[in-house]
Amino acid sequence: MSKATAKGQAHLVRLLIAAGKATPSPPVGPALGARGVKSMDFCKEFNARTAHVEPGVPVPTKITVQPDRTFTFVTRTPPTTWLLKRAAGLEKGPARPGHEIMGTISLKHVYEIAKIKATDEHLKHLKLESIASTVIGTARTLGLQVVS
Numbered sequence: 797m798s799k800a801t802a803k804g805q806a807h808l809v810r811l812l813i814a815a816g817k818a819t820p821s822p823p824v825g826p827a828l829g830a831r832g833v834k835s836m837d838f839c840k841e842f843n844a845r846t847a848h849v850e851p852g853v854p855v856p857t858k859i860t861v862q863p864d865r866t867f868t869f870v871t872r873t874p875p876t877t878w879l880l881k882r883a884a885g886l887e888k889g890p891a892r893p894g895h896e897i898m899g900t901i902s903l904k905h906v907y908e909i910a911k912i913k914a915t916d917e918h919l920k921h922l923k924l925e926s927i928a929s930t931v932i933g934t935a936r937t938l939g940l941q942v943v944s
């Protein structure tokens with residue numbers, strides 16, 4: 797048993813898991829198994845909770861493992877880069893981020909992505925314009941030009 801568990805502290809595990817496709821194989825199994833959690837229990841609960849999301853969409857997940865080996869988890873919206881690549885129809889980002897122009901994306905798409913991201917708990921206090929400006933910055937890094 798690790799020192800943190802012996803002292804009664806909770807472990808925080810952050811994973812990026814495809815919606816509805818959690819299995820006890822890596823990365824889920826080893827990450828939770830090392831902390832004494834049955835990964836199959838997590839997978840069943842995660843897949844049930846993400847059933848409404850399109851299968852295969854990456855879902856950032858924060859899992860809190862308590863010392864008694866119980867767990868709670870919070871799911872977030874897909875990463876901004878994934879949403880931008882999907883909106884622009886890109887398979888992957890540029891070889892030199894910020895230097896190559898891979899495509900264009902409209903301001904309407906930026907605000908739609910900002911609305912999706914605004915539902916995250918850690919972004920609720922920000923204005924939609926602030927979130928949209930971060931999305932525009934991420935788009936530039938991905939080599940996407942924002943057009944109005």
